[in-house]
Amino acid sequence: MLTRRSLMLGAALGVAGCSTKFKEYNGPAVTRIQVFKGQRHMQLLHHQTLLRSYKFELGFAPDGHKVQEGDGRTPEGAYLIDRKNPNSSFHLSIGISYPNSRDVAKARAMGVSPGGDIFIHGTPSRVFGQPDWTWGCIAVTNEEMEEIYAMVDTGTQIFLYA
Template sequence: MRFLFIALLTLAALTGCSRFIDYDGPEVTRVVVHKNDRIMLLMHNDEVLESYEVELGFAPEGHKLEEGDGRTPEGEYIIDRRNPNSQWYLSIGISYPNAEDVAQARARGVSPGGDIFIHGTPRPLRRGDDWTVGCIAVSNAEMRQIYAMVNNGTPITIYP
């Protein structure tokens, strides 16, 4: 009996906690983030497929100007990479800095920074409690869904 209980517990742990899920719905054609509203939308053309509350960089006002400023970038970027082993559960990369970001930082003699991601969180989300170093955080359950739905090459627009 004890063996059966341990086997069932192990099976439940292995099948119920997978980070990776399948998605076979409409293609996500754009990701849209509204920083002021702390909302991220997954879009299929003009249709909203999913909406998520988000947490941002610890200094959320304004566009990211340099490494370490704690701001989440604003503008047009691309989802350009995936990290299934992220320290923040799962993550998908945003193509910050773009050429304009690099040029502006170079003109000021600073590094634009980088490694901006949409990722999970080590704790429950608390709306308005911005804590990342410039990334966009969602719950881990939401990140599983986003990771499955959003492909590399998907445009992302981040509004103030």
């Protein structure tokens, strides 16, 4: 005889079994992300050990450090992963702590807004494979984003190089 508890447990397991968006990762912690913009290459590291690497797409103006909102550039420098968005318009996303105090001061001195909302995120199928289409974010495939989302915690250091 089925009890209410067994029905609820079965329903919960059924829902969990249908979800492929959220992966589990049980390996070494990602302690550092390195992004090489010019090479379109990102590395996830555990200290000095390479765990995974990915190719990616950038903003529509990929050269140089992000200076102001709408410039289509991706920041360069040292930041942190400061948030995770499971409901991203781009499948899944993890936020980069741009702008920092230096970025804000530089933008204010120029009389502009530094912008924000810079993420590593998935890719809508209608734009995948088109080079440099984001507004300054780092775009990987949705499958890769699922892996990155599972591996990277908030507080992880990210270094973005030219």
